[in-house]
Structure formats: structure tokens, C-alpha cells
Amino acid sequence: MFLCFQGVGDVSGQGPYIAGITNRNTNLGIRGFMLFSIGVFLALVLNLLQVQRNVTLFPPDVISSIFSSAWWVPPCCGTASAMIGLLYPCIDSRLGEPHKFKREWSSVMRCVAVFVGINHASAKVDFANNVQLSLTLAALSIGLWWTFDRSRSGFGLGVVIALLATLSTQLLVYNGVFQYTSPDFLYIRSWLPCIFFAGVITMGNIGRQLALYECKRMSGKTHQD
């Protein structure tokens, strides 16, 4: 992932050069692909964290446990993250309030780290009950939003997407398409919305940062015209 970001920096650092040879759609595609791969990667890693919660010691074939969940979950996460990452800058530009708060890669990395940390905490820390877990995660997620986003549109979109995602997951589970690995059903349900919210904020942050280069390119183009 680091290399991936590095690649972003390199590509966009060339500024006019790349801008000259890429059109808008290609750029969109690159961004989408990048977000997709980040989403898939995070889904795999975080899934692994959740798997660890249930098994104390791993059988020797560990790698297969990465893919222990349904195969279509990581692509779904990737697609969702690509959509979110593209949606955020789009909404920003639609609303006409460009996101100016902490627009640096270091801040984005910090955000990703905190997101992984929230997942880690939800997986590793034993909570007394699920209400406590929910409240803690909610506080952490809102703290994440306050620290790295602070935009109303980001919050609104995050809440909406989190609710939708939770709802769709529940529907899937009720229809028997997908089963949680853990028998502890309430546990999953209590952290799912918060994790979704934090994930939406994180991916939105990444997407905005990626879109920054495109913005620059567009502005350069208008000036050229």
C-alpha cells in the first residue's frame, strides 16, 4: 500500500507531463483502481484481524485463513471503497465547498492508521458487553471524523452509507447468503455500523487526497484555455 501511495505521489508529481497525456476518464479509472485495491487490501487484513478473535491458535495453513470468508467480500469492499472514494470529492465539488482541512498525505496515513487501530481494538479488546463496545467504537469513529474530516458532507455521507451498508449486510444475513463466522451475532451487529462509518471516512479521505491532483490538473487546464 505504501508503494501504491508512493506511486500516486510519483505520478501526480509530474504534473503537467502526465496531465498532458491522460484524459479525465483515465485519471478517474486510475483513481478508482487505486481505491479498489486499497479497499481489497484493507478488507483482507481486517478480516484477518476478525478471524483471529475466534481462533486462539492457528493451524499451520494460515494463509488459507485469510480467505476463509466468502470470496466475494473483498471485491465488494473494494468496489464500495472505490465508489466512496470517488463520491466524496464529487460531492465536495457539487456542494461547492472544497475540503480544505488537513489535506496532506501524512494526515491521510494517520487516518488510515487510526482506522486500522479501531478495527484492531474491536478485534482484540474484550469488552464487557456489546453496548459498551458500540459506544466505544462510536466515540472512536466520531473522533476519527473530527480529527481528520470535520466536514458536514463527510459526516452525512458517512452516516448514510454506514446505515445502508449495515442494512444490506443484515439483509444478506437474513437471506442466508452470508454468515458471520462468529456465533456471537450481537457482537458483530454492534460494531458493524461504527466500522462502516470509520471506513467511509477513511476512504473518503483517501479519495479526496487522490482527487486533489486531478483538481490541480483541471485548474491548470482551464488556465491553459
Added chain:
Amino acid sequence: MTVRERLREKISAAFYRHGLLCASYPVPIILFTSASILACCYPLLRLPLPGTGPVEFTTRVRDYTVPSHEPQGDLGERPDWYRGPPVAYIQQVLVKAAVSPWDSTLVPVDVFRSPLGRVFSLLEEIRNHVHNDGSGVRSLEALCLQVTDLLPGLRRMQTVLPEHGCLLVSPGNYWQNQRELFDSDPDLLKTVHQHEPKGLHTSATLRDLLFGVPVKHTGVSLYSRKRVVTYTITMVLGSYDARFLSSLRARLRQLHPSVNCSLREDHMVHVHFKEEIGMAELIPLVTTYIILFAYIYFSTRKIDMVKSKWGLALAAVVTVLSSLLMSVGLCTLFGLTPTLNGGEIFPYLVVVIGLENVLVLTKSVVSTPVDLEVKLRIAQGLSNESWSIMKNMATELCIILIGYFTLVPAIQEFCLFAVVGLVSDFFLQMFFFTTVLSIDIRRMELADLNRRLPAEAGMPPPKPGPLRPREAPPPPRPSPYTITLQTPAFRNLRLPKRLRVVYFLARTRLAQRFIMVGTVIWIGILAYTDPAGLRTYLAAQVSEQSPLGEGGAGGLPPHLGGASVFPGAGGDPASTLSVLPAPAEPTPLPENQSQGHHGAPREGVPHQAQAPPLVPQISWGAEDEEGWRRLSFRHWPSLFSYYNITLAKRYISILPVIPVTLHLSPREAIETRHPQDTRHPPPPSLKTNDLPADLTFIGTYGEGSKQVINPPSLSRVAALGLAAGVLLVLLLFCLYRVLCPRNYGQNGVAHGRRRRGDLPCDDYGYSPPISEISPLLLRGHSMDIECLASDGMLLASCCLAGQIRVWDAQTGDYTHTCHNLGGGTEPGGGVFDEDEGYPLRRRTTPRPALFEDQPDLTPLIDTNFDSQPPSHLLLTPPRDGFDFGGLVERAYLEHEPPSPGLTASYPSPSPPSGPPPQRRRSLGAVWAMELRGNLIAAGRSSGKLELWDAVEGSLRCSNEDGVSGITALAFLNNRIVAARLDGSLDFFTVDINKPLGLLQYRGPPGRSNIPPSPCYSSEDVISCQLTRSVQCAHQKPITVLRAAAGRVVTGSQDHTVRVYRLEDSCCLFTLQGHSGGITAIYIDQTMVLASGGQDGAICLWDVLTGSRVSHVYGHRGDVTSLVCTTSCVISSGLDDLISIWDRSTGIKLYSIQQEVGCGASLGVISESLLVTGGQGCVSFWDLNFGDLLQTVYLGQSSDGQGVRQLVVLNNAAIVCDFGSELSLVYVPSVLEKLD
């Protein structure tokens, strides 16, 4: 004043004082901080070192009791994990078995088949052993650890590992502990091997588990030289019963005595295992660490403008890390032992604490004015950011406090650590980092001072601008040449050090030789260690000669063996015994021997002594005492993990081994043979004795090694090779990135400074073809050129002597039609007070001679001054390719040396100067000059504004409304804006009273894309009227004045920029944002306004709204020049750095480090071509990549004057001043691009 403001002020003042303190006493403060870090970290010494290796503790067997759960304080050396009963007791029975005596009729399989077969009887013995004493009957079944199912994932081991019963493992498990299966197994090795995992494995394999000794010590192979088979029977006991164990030990010893065994049996070892970190747990951990490093990378990348970027980045990281250590240390000190996994929460702690404050501090300090004292800078920087730092810290503390109230123990602990970490981080930032920063800045200033001193000696004053003192030394005599052509060979190559190092390496081929030597050594090692290779051969040689090397060759007398290397040493007496028996009939072995070995083991002792040479040596050494140590430390955890029993944070007790020695007779070995066993080895020839057997054995060894040993070793070698290859590729890649001067189009790394010397070409390699650029020197001025103005067609220059010369900047195909009648019209005001002399000069005579001097220059000079004055004196017809060398003018200078004024011959037909209008400095120096159309507007130090006809050289009008010196002029359309020294701004309107033919274009219109400038003819009456005067436009002198797109922008020393509308001279905006005087302004047709100040800041403004778009600190010291392209902003500063910024984001793309005293003048020729003035040269840069394209030297000696002014003409030529000369440089390649 609200509470908030008061608080803010107090905090700011406190930080200011603190900054002063830190910068004043750097060394004591750093010492103090280091001492406190060490003091806080001291409690960490008591914490165990992290690691997953097991810890041991040894107790005596004799008085062993199960330790109680309660910690007992009195036992100091007892580790704190030694509490409660262990998970299990491990009792191993170490069996060493050999067929003795060995004879040639035996096939290699016999080495291990019968010894392994004995395991079943041993197992039987152990299982059935019952200890009966007064207290009751004990058996293994009662004592052993009962296991249930294997883990679901281990189905394939189900047949091998015991389930639902005693955990008792031995090699017999391969055959389900059934002798029948063992006997009917045609290939034992295959059975053993088929359970081995494929590929590379590091942890314990099944073979290790069952044999209980490392693979290579088992001796279970076709060619073990010792012919001793070693294995263990491992009993895992759930409870400890000393009497049962001792009776078992006694029984086994009685059955199978080990004579020379002196193993200690009085110590048991307790092994405590740490938490196991599995692969699956590592992946998220590695991910978080990668994110952490990315965060640190992106953060420290922002540190800029300091002496040592990496030093400060290191200091920042040290600050964060040691604050973490301090927090852990403090928490430990106050009795809060960390229960969290340190490695796991560490990245999150770093992320929470963050590097932001450190970076903010650096930025703030760096952006303070450079001319302040270091102390004050630090103090100011600190106090500027004090409020935000305190606010951030309060916010973070609040968030963490909220986390603390979640009442989850783990989160509470994390929060506690984070709070202590935050506080200690704040402490370290304030003391450690601030001090380091002050030291760094001081170093930077010292370095700057050292660097500037020599530079200033040979340089014009470092701050060029209108306020520069006007006195300048008389110009140096021009040397007799005109044009310098720089061939690539002569181009000055100043190689950077790293390139020199590389070239040195390349010359001496050090790396190549090193690699060659390394390869040879490596091949040697490979050949030696290869199983089929040299070492085996050598070992075979040695074993032939030494009597003790091989078991079978034990009886070889040394003198005989030493005599011959070849196997023909068949005459040794011991072998005669075995010559006779054929391999097909192995039975006729000597009866006594077989009997001796076959009999009761008690008799084995004397018999061993009796026939020592043929008996494989079974020796018991100290290494057997704790044979389990040679196993992987993951041996026991993996054994237990198969049954889902974790050993993490628990311990097992390993009891002393029970040694069992087995001697088997050859007959027994043969009896237990499987029919297929004999097929494997080639039948030994009849005349073989022990030695040939050995040799054939070695021969098979080679083949066998390919089958048995080679698969793992091959895979290992392949993996090693792959790893080495990957490493090599990475290394090469890094080397390439580091050493390659061009990073092709990747600016990601180019954030560092690019030196001028990094030419894209070099002596050793490829030099990119660059079309030759030759400068054209225009001479004529007697002193340094002060002002330079051009509208693309004409070029006006003014020197310190007050002389204005007009040059044609056109290409040769242009024909000029303006008539120069200036000679006749005497300008008013007596400005041309020397004009009388000019018509009398005779120029025709020297000219041909001069041209003979420079015949080769003719094609090179594009400029053709066809503006040939049809003077009334000399009717020289304009010639094609007419050369205007400065020589001519200089010749005139030499002709009349005593009267410099005479050089100012005004309508001189002398080609080089064209029609140079010229006057003396009678009314003050010309401080500003503009050229539009054919009017030259000149502002004088006396405050007088003059309008000159550029073609004719006549003064058309003048205006003396102001008295303060004109520091800057702007001439746009028919308006002139003059900025004065007192800060006032005057708007003039130029009126032309001309009935017809007002607007003509000089030159073909397609050539020029600038707005058409009217051409005034000489008949017009031009008047210049002051339309509006803005008094006190600025509080301090106006330094910069730019006009474009109907706006006039002024920058002043009062730190503000003002924007006026040109039409009605109405002030639109006053832009505030700089903390120093404005030194550079850029505005263009697209209403982009950029300003740079003495504070090194660059601001981009929106001219329409007056809002600041971005604000960056780019330079230490003044920004001397600013240019924008459509995508980026280019700035140069007094720090000789040219920085290229992204225009929309304000992110620095890269910067170019120039030589000292160079970077004052800039110009953009096209979107991607930047030209900078240097010491006697101009350099062309590719803006996209930051590559130096070419450096054009203007004179022969490059140590001449620096280029201070640089004007880019729109026909892709640049004009720059070069002392008293002008240099016209064409960039032909750009011309093509522009077309």
C-alpha cells in the same frame, strides 16, 4: 479582552521566553533532557526483553514439588512464571541403537530397520510398566496426558499422531505402533518422508516430533556413517510421580544398560514459552507498521528550509520514540505493568502522539525573518505556534480522556500510556526538539555566512532592485571577442561528488572485481558444502586413511591405511572375515560375534571390548543429556498445538532423559529385513571388503543424496538464490535511483535540491543532442547596464552612465522602415549635450577592417539591424547579413578615449548599436525604463518622466510633476504609471495629437502576439499628462510595479501589495499577508498575481476578489524573482534556490540549487523552458523534469558579472545584461516548439 485572548497572550509570552531560554543554552538543556529521558527509561531495564524465545529454569529432581500458585517472595532466583503446575511433564527415552558388528553382507537399510523395529518392544515395555508400591498401582495410562481430537485441519496427521489417549510419540507412530505394519513396509524412508511437508519449513516437522531428535542426528538414512540410529520415545505426562518414573527408569536401564553413559539425571528443566506470534497475526502488524512508516515518511518530507533535513527528521522521530519509552518507563515506575502487547499498540501510540507538533514548530521557526537573531527567531516561531500547539494538545487530551471513560481495561491502559506519552512528548518537544532546531538554525546561519562572504566580494550587492546603490565601478574593458561558442567538450562539467565516486569505481572496476572474487568464493563454498561435492570426497579420503573415521573401517591399521589411498588395501586382517560371505547368504557370520550381540545386553559389555573394531560406537555425551535443546524451540508448542493446547505464557517441565542402548546382531538385522530392502543398494562385489564397501557406499551416497538430501537442500538453495536475486535487484534499483543523475520524469525524489552540476550529459556517457545556442553580445554601453526594456521588437537598455541605447531585437529577415531622423532634431532640454560631435565621425574607414576580423560570425548572428539610419551624413545602404559587432562601437571608444561622451554618437550608422539615443546623466540617473511601441518611458531619480522616441532618439516629452525619484514604471496602452520613492503612485496619460496613420505595426503582425502597441511617428505631438497622483499609496518606497490586464499592482516595503485599476487609477485591494517588504510581483493577462517578499514567502492572490489563494514559505531570505506558467510558479531567492511550485496547490514540486549569487533573474520562454541567469552564463532548464538543458556562457571568463536582468522576448530570444554588454540569446529549438 476576553479570557481566551488573555490566555492566548500569556501562553504566547511564555513560549517566547521559553524559546529564548532554549536557544540561549542549548547544550545544558540537551544534557538535561537526555538525563531525564534516561532516568525515565531506567525502569524499563526491569522489564523482560521482548521476544518469543522460551525461557528456562532448572530445578533439582530430587526435591521437586509442584510449585504453588501463590508467588513466594523468598525465592529470589525463581522466575515469576514458575507458578502452578506445568502444562505437562516431558519424559523422553533416548534410544541409541546399532547393528554390531557391521559386516559387508548387510545392506544400508539394515542400519535402521532393525533398530527401529525395536521401538515396538520398548513401547510395549513402557506401556505395560506398572509400579506397585504400598500406595497403589500406577501405570503410564494413569499418569500421562490424555489428549482428545487433533485440530480439524490436521486430518492428514490423524494416522500418525495419537488421538483419544496418552500422548506418547515415537517413530513407531509412523506404523500405528504396529509391528506388523512395520515389517510389511517395503520402504521405511518413503513412509517417513511422505509425511514431510513440502517446501521450506522452519518449525518442527512431524519427523522431528516423532523421532524427538533433529533429523540429521537420527541416523535413519541409507548412508549414515556412524550406523547408529537415535530416536526417542516421548511421553507427555499430565502429573508427576517420582516413584513411577524412577522405577521405569530402573527397569529400562536394567533391560538395556548403557555402559558408558554418564548422563546427569538430577535436573529437570522448566521451559516457559512466550506468546506465539503467528503468521496471521503478523500480517495486520506489518500493515500497521507500514502505515506508520508511510506516515513518518510523509510527515518528515515536509521538513524543509533547514540545514540538515534528515537530522531534524531523525530528531523528530527520536522525540516521539523516546517519549513513548518515557511513558512506558513512568508507568512501570508507578506500578503499572504493561499488559498490552507493546509491539501491537506501538504504531497506534506513535500515530496518536504524532509528528505534527514538531513539524509545525519547524515550519513556524523557519518562516520567521531570517535577519533576526537565532534566539529571537526561535522565540518568535514558538510563540507564533503556541496557541495552536496548546489547543491541539488540549483536544487530544480530551479525546483520550473520553477514551479513558469507556471503562474497558485495555483501552484505559492504552489511554493512560497515551496521556503520559503525550505529556512527555510535549516536554521533549519543548526542550529537546526546540533546542535541536535552534542548533540547526544556527548552523545554517553560519553556513550561510561562510558561503556569502566570498560571494559578496566579487558580486554586485546581493539585493538587486530599485534600491540598489547606484554607484558602480567602471566597466571592465571588454576583451576582443564577440561570441563564445560553447561546444559540449568545453562545457564546464562540475561533477558532483557521488558521480566522481561512481566514476572512480568505474575506472578501477572495483565493484566488478569484488563481485568476481565473491563469486569465486561462493562457488568454492558451494562446491565444498555440496553433498555430492568436494567435502564428501575429502571426507571419504580422510576416512579411508583414518582408522577411527568410519565405523566399518575401525580396524584398519593406520600404517596400512596410510599407505594407500586406493581401495586396494584389502590386506588388512579385519576384513578377511567378511570377504567370504556373499551378499546373498549373509547367515554364515561368525557365530561368536552374532551370539555376543544377540545375547543379553549385559553380555554386550565384554563383547564390545572383545570386538571393538566392528562395533559402531555408541557413545553418550553431554549433548545427549538435553537432546531436546537441539530441536526447534517451536518443537513443543507445535506438538501441543496439534491438540489445541497452547503453551503461550505457560511452561512445561522436561525430565531427565532415560538412556537406552541397543545392540543388535547382524542376524537380527537380516531377519527383520523386508524382501525389497536388498534391492536398493547395488550388491557388493565379491572381492570387496570393508573398504570397498565403504567406497561403493560413498558412491551410492552421491546418488542417494540427490534423492534424499537434495530435495530439501535444493529447495533451500533455490530459495536462497531467489532471495539473493531479489535482494540484488532491489540493491541495483536503489543504486540506480541514487546514482542516476536524471530521474526520468519522476519528481517524487527530486524534492531534494538539484545541483547545477548535474548535467544530463557527461564525459562517459550519452550526451543529449542539443541544438547549439550561441549568444550574441551587444556592446556599446560604457558602464553597467541598469535598465532593460523590450517590447519584442525593439530593445532599449540604459546603463549607469545614463545612456539609453535602442537595439533591434528582430531576426534578420525583417526590414525596417522607420526613419531615423533624430540627428537633425535636437531634443529639448539639452539632454543630448554631446550631440554635436557625432556627425563628424568617420566610420566608414575602420569598418571593413573590423569585419575582416570576424568573418565567421556572419551566419551566426541573426540580428540584423536594418534600422539603418538614412543619415544625412552617410548613406550606407542596408546590407543583408550586416554585422553589428560591439567591436565597432568599441573601436570608437578606442578612437576617442578621452571623451566618453563621444561614444554617444547618436544617429550613428554604426551597425551594432542601431540608433542608440543617448544622453548624459545630467538630470539624475534613469531608475526605470519602459518601452512600448516606439516610445521609451524613462523615469529618473530626479522624479522626471521622459518619453523618448525609440527610433529617432528624440525626446518627445517630459513631465516633471513629481520630485521624488521614480523607482518603477509601467507602460500599458497609453498610460504610464510611475511609482516614486516616497510611496506615491502617479498615473500619466500619453496623448498623441495625430490626425492620421496613428497605428502602424512594425513588422509582420503574425509574428507578435502581444497586444499591438501603437507606433508613433515622428510628426506626432506627444504629450504626457499627469491624470492622477496617489499620494501615500504606500507608507514606504514602492519596490515593484507591474501592470497587466488592466491592473496595476504595486509592492512596497511596507509589506503590502496594492492593486489598482488602470483606467481610473482606483485602488481595488490592499493585499496583506507578507511579513516583509515586497520584492517581487508577477501578474499576467490571466489575472494571476503572485508576490514574494523579504520574508521568503510567496503569496498567490486572486486579483478579482483580492483573496489569498495560497501562501508558502519558499526561501530563506528575499524572494528575488517570480514567474508563473500556467501550471506552476517559479521563484528564486537570495538563497540561490529556484523553487518550482504547483500553482493550484502551493505544493513545492522541486527546487534547483544554484551556485552562490546566481538566482536573481528568471524567465520562462515557453511552458516548459525556464531560463535563469547565472555568473556569466544563462541556463536553460526543462520545467517538467527540472533538468538542466544547457548552460550558455556569455563571456570567456565565467567569473564575470552575474546576469541580473533577463528579458524574454516573444520571438523566443532572451536578452540579458552582462556587465556593460547585452547578450541576445536565441533558443532555436523553442522556436520550433512555438510554431
